Amino acid sequence: MKNLFAPKNSAQPQPTRRQFILSAAAGVLTVSLAPSIVSGAAKAASPYAADFLEVAADGTITVIAKHFEMGQGTTTGLATIVAEELGADWNNVMVRWAPADVKRYQNIFWGAQGTGGSSAMANSYMQLRQAGAAARYAFLEAASKRLGASSAELVAEDSMVKHKPSGKSISFGDLTTDAAGVKVPEQLPLKDSKSFKLFGKHIARQDSDAKTDGSAIFAQDVKLPGMLKAVIARSPYFGGTLKSFDATEALKVQGVVKVIETSRGVAVLAKDTWAAMQGREMLDIQWNTSGAELRSSPEIMDAYLKVAETKGTKVRQEGNAATKLAEANDRIEATYQFPFLAHAPMEALNAVAHIHDGMCEIWAGSQFPTIEQATAAAITGLPLEKVEIHTVYAGGSFGRRATPNADYIAEAVEIAHRLGDSTPVHLVWSREDDIRGGRYRPVAVHKVSASVGADGMPEAWEHTIVTQSILKGTPFEPVLVKDGIDSTSVEGVGDTPYPIPNLDVSLHSIESKVPGLWWRSVGHTHTGYVMETMIDACAKKAGVDALDYRIKLLKGHKRHSDVLAELKAKSRWGKPLGKNKARGVAVHESFGTVVGHVVEISRDSDGYISIDHVTSAVDCGLAVNPDVIEAQVQSSVVYGLSAVMQLQITLDEGLVEQDNFPSYEPMRISQMPEVEVHIVKSSVPTPTGIGEPGVPPIGPAFVNALTNLTGETYTKLPLAEHGVDFA
Amino acid sequence: MASIKLNGQRVSVDAAPDTPLLWVIRDHLNLTGTKFGCGVASCGACTILVDGEPMRSCQFRLEDAEGVEISTIEGQEDSAFKNVQAAWRELDVVQCGYCQSGQVMAAAALIRSNPKPTDEDIDEALNGNLCRCGTYQRIRAAVHLAAEKMEA
Numbered sequence: 001m002k003n004l005f006a007p008k009n010s011a012q013p014q015p016t017r018r019q020f021i022l023s024a025a026a027g028v029l030t031v032s033l034a035p036s037i038v039s040g041a042a043k044a045a046s047p048y049a050a051d052f053l054e055v056a057a058d059g060t061i062t063v064i065a066k067h068f069e070m071g072q073g074t075t076t077g078l079a080t081i082v083a084e085e086l087g088a089d090w091n092n093v094m095v096r097w098a099p100a101d102v103k104r105y106q107n108i109f110w111g112a113q114g115t116g117g118s119s120a121m122a123n124s125y126m127q128l129r130q131a132g133a134a135a136r137y138a139f140l141e142a143a144s145k146r147l148g149a150s151s152a153e154l155v156a157e158d159s160m161v162k163h164k165p166s167g168k169s170i171s172f173g174d175l176t177t178d179a180a181g182v183k184v185p186e187q188l189p190l191k192d193s194k195s196f197k198l199f200g201k202h203i204a205r206q207d208s209d210a211k212t213d214g215s216a217i218f219a220q221d222v223k224l225p226g227m228l229k230a231v232i233a234r235s236p237y238f239g240g241t242l243k244s245f246d247a248t249e250a251l252k253v254q255g256v257v258k259v260i261e262t263s264r265g266v267a268v269l270a271k272d273t274w275a276a277m278q279g280r281e282m283l284d285i286q287w288n289t290s291g292a293e294l295r296s297s298p299e300i301m302d303a304y305l306k307v308a309e310t311k312g313t314k315v316r317q318e319g320n321a322a323t324k325l326a327e328a329n330d331r332i333e334a335t336y337q338f339p340f341l342a343h344a345p346m347e348a349l350n351a352v353a354h355i356h357d358g359m360c361e362i363w364a365g366s367q368f369p370t371i372e373q374a375t376a377a378a379i380t381g382l383p384l385e386k387v388e389i390h391t392v393y394a395g396g397s398f399g400r401r402a403t404p405n406a407d408y409i410a411e412a413v414e415i416a417h418r419l420g421d422s423t424p425v426h427l428v429w430s431r432e433d434d435i436r437g438g439r440y441r442p443v444a445v446h447k448v449s450a451s452v453g454a455d456g457m458p459e460a461w462e463h464t465i466v467t468q469s470i471l472k473g474t475p476f477e478p479v480l481v482k483d484g485i486d487s488t489s490v491e492g493v494g495d496t497p498y499p500i501p502n503l504d505v506s507l508h509s510i511e512s513k514v515p516g517l518w519w520r521s522v523g524h525t526h527t528g529y530v531m532e533t534m535i536d537a538c539a540k541k542a543g544v545d546a547l548d549y550r551i552k553l554l555k556g557h558k559r560h561s562d563v564l565a566e567l568k569a570k571s572r573w574g575k576p577l578g579k580n581k582a583r584g585v586a587v588h589e590s591f592g593t594v595v596g597h598v599v600e601i602s603r604d605s606d607g608y609i610s611i612d613h614v615t616s617a618v619d620c621g622l623a624v625n626p627d628v629i630e631a632q633v634q635s636s637v638v639y640g641l642s643a644v645m646q647l648q649i650t651l652d653e654g655l656v657e658q659d660n661f662p663s664y665e666p667m668r669i670s671q672m673p674e675v676e677v678h679i680v681k682s683s684v685p686t687p688t689g690i691g692e693p694g695v696p697p698i699g700p701a702f703v704n705a706l707t708n709l710t711g712e713t714y715t716k717l718p719l720a721e722h723g724v725d726f727a
Numbered sequence: 728m729a730s731i732k733l734n735g736q737r738v739s740v741d742a743a744p745d746t747p748l749l750w751v752i753r754d755h756l757n758l759t760g761t762k763f764g765c766g767v768a769s770c771g772a773c774t775i776l777v778d779g780e781p782m783r784s785c786q787f788r789l790e791d792a793e794g795v796e797i798s799t800i801e802g803q804e805d806s807a808f809k810n811v812q813a814a815w816r817e818l819d820v821v822q823c824g825y826c827q828s829g830q831v832m833a834a835a836a837l838i839r840s841n842p843k844p845t846d847e848d849i850d851e852a853l854n855g856n857l858c859r860c861g862t863y864q865r866i867r868a869a870v871h872l873a874a875e876k877m878e879a
């Protein structure tokens with residue numbers, strides 16, 4: 001998801017005013033930030049102190065994380081920041097999620113509390129370093145009194161304050177009460193990067209234990225006394241509404257307790273999930289389809305293609321592309337088609353809602369607490385502070401859990417509210433609900449015409465994008481849709497770093513009844529593919545090696561250049577390849593991070609394609625947890641390749657044709673290439689995003705290899721549409 | 728009331744006879760390590776052992792569970808499972824973790840029947856276990872590491 005309220009390159013928030021308050025109760029030292037965090041657009045002064053760190057008398061250090069964990073390693077990353085600055089023993093560090101409270105725990109890039117846009121580390125980096133520094137300062141001061149040594153002679157490490165000259169030390173746990181009395185100055189010195197002990201090192205993930213013995217609690221696992229399971233029968237047509245229903249047969253199913261109408265469809269409540277699902281099967285429902293999308297995918301695509309023939313709203317204009325192209329005697333022309341994509345996180349959407357005693361409690365893998373809290377308050381009529389969100393582990397998201405209308409959490413709250421009797425409700429989506437439920441990466445069409453100059457470099461480039469706006473009609477529209485341009489529709493093209501003297505980018509935003517959503521790396525999912533396959537075509541036209549071509553074109557961009565140089569050094573680029581083998585390369589920047597991949601593929605005697613090896617190079621600023629970075633790049637490779645190879649959502653007269661993994665099948669282990677990740681030493685001193693930026697360049701790197709192998713071009717995704725078969 | 732043997736204990740369950748064990752285990756017996764991913768035998772998140780063999784609990788009905796020994800991730804304690812778990816932790820395999828109960832259950836079953844699996848053996852044994860976070864590379868490495876730990 002996009003850095004919603006972030007001006008570009010604002011990855012390093014600089015608080016201009018800060019005051020840490022230290023307090024102790026029952027031997028637990030709490031470090032809070034008050035009264036305001038100020039950065040960029042988020043100038044709302046906080047009347048409350050936000051707790052970010054606790055140190056207990058037994059030495060346990062608890063970091064309070066305002067970002068949730070969907071697998072991207074945030075809990076580990078955020079804890080590492082504190083542990084590094086504080087001088088903590090990693091084995092004492094744990095993480096707890098912050099409550100929903102926008103005043104205290106907003107994402108300072110957005111002004112709202114939430115996780116997305118690969119922003120968690122960049123967002124919390126300074127806050128948590130300062131919290132760690134405040135506690136360290138207080139521990140040193142407190143220890144200096146006790147030891148009668150000047151604090152300059154003391155160091156904080158391994159959760160202890162040590163006085164090296166005398167060999168004496170005191171543990172943090174023993175100092176919590178004393179430390180609370182220390183007044184922390186506003187200007188806190190941060191640790192020098194030369195003395196980093198944890199950043200850049202291997203340290204164990206926070207969540208490995210609980211996730212390998214089955215004890216990690218996801219929303220799916222929350223159980224409250226008397227709780228009912230609920231599923232909703234929603235319109236199978238996008239834009240359809242409920243006309244009438246008969247629940248007689250559903251109510252006969254063993255375990256079904258109740259059937260009620262909701263604004264999203266008909267909810268079946270039962271004692272267990274299976275009974276609820278079986279009950280739903282037995283509903284007799286009539287849908288009103290008069291306002292619904294009833295077309296099939298080819299018709300929808302044709303409409304987009306037609307629009308792509310005309311120029312859209314101006315996004316960027318340099319020189320005179322049209323004239324130059326008309327003059328060129330050789331043009332590269334391509335029209336690209338991208339399908340709808342479902343996110344399909346492994347844990348389908350679900351949430352528990354319990355309305356009781358004048359409050360509403362929610363358990364969810366909560367990605368947008370601010371929106372979810374406000375929505376629940378609106379549904380229940382309760383004040384905001386009476387809506388309490390308990391964040392639990394999320395079984396993946398890839399953008400799906402972050403919605404502008406609280407989506408599935410609103411469903412759970414609405415059912416609980418309509419029941420009106422304080423019964424806890426667990427609303428569950430089946431995999432079929434997930435695949436057919438919409439909020440897809442939108443369909444997109446790109447029409448591009450380009451020419452290269454006498455020097456072989458791109459000279460003119462006309463680029464028309466047709467897609468649906470993700471942000472229109474959402475709270476983010478005022479900030480991120482400017483002059484009719486949804487920035488998430490054009491990111492990666494409109495701001496391309498390639499120097500093209502005559503460039504003309506335009507956008508058509510199409511209305512659609514199929515709801516769209518940010519999907520891991522958002523607009524870059526299609527723009528990166530187009531740019532990087534087109535650049536390969538230009539390199540071919542110029543007769544220049546594809547990697548050297550990029551190196552030359554991007555030489556003014558240090559981070560791109562570093563990544564490309566790393567790929568050249570670490571991959572087998574240029575080395576001889578066997579028969580039926582090929583390589584491809586691509587590089588792309590998104591969310592403040594530059595990633596490049598070199599992909600090696602092969603074709604067997606039956607024509608099946610295998611992806612054998614991927615070399616990745618990444619510049620994501622300061623590499624806090626290299627293991628997590630490597631894992632996120634590998635994850636992005638799988639996620640991006642799955643989509644390019646074989647994923648698409650299609651409609652047949654309005655009905656989604658896919659329903660579950662057999663018809664929407666992500667990559668499996670037997671298709672997994674070896675992915676070798678190299679982290680480039682960055683010129684950026686703070687962390688930038690890593691959850692998404694590996695995705696955009698993997699598809700084109702692979703497809704460039706495929707083109708090198710077959711001589712064909714691949715402009716319609718997924719590749720199954722071109723008859724490419726995978727081993 | 729049906730009666731089944733789960734993790735070595737006899738328990739009774741009040742659910743429709745056609746209820747898949749997945750929901751019996753999760754919703755009625757409150758053991759939530761076994762996960763729901765697809766309901767159609769396509770993801771492996773719901774992997775349990777039935778008489779020691781890995782099975783998809785979303786496909787195994789309560790009425791067929793009479794007379795079999797069922798065990799879930801909560802009931803695993805043999806050395807194959809412990810070594811798999813240790814290898815998983817050592818290599819930090821997990822991401823969101825939602826598929827991982829199924830992965831470690833399937834990996835332990837593989838190690839029990841094939842103490843020295845090759846990459847191909849691993850791919851074959853675990854191909855039914857989807858991981859949307861794409862942890863496959865570390866899974867392969869962790870299975871090899873677990874096999875080494877078994878020998879040590």
Ligand code: FES
Binds near residue numbers: 774
């Ligand atoms: S839930 Fe049983 S295999 Fe997916």
Ligand code: FES
Binds near residue numbers: 821
């Ligand atoms: S770790 Fe998330 S699905 Fe496997």
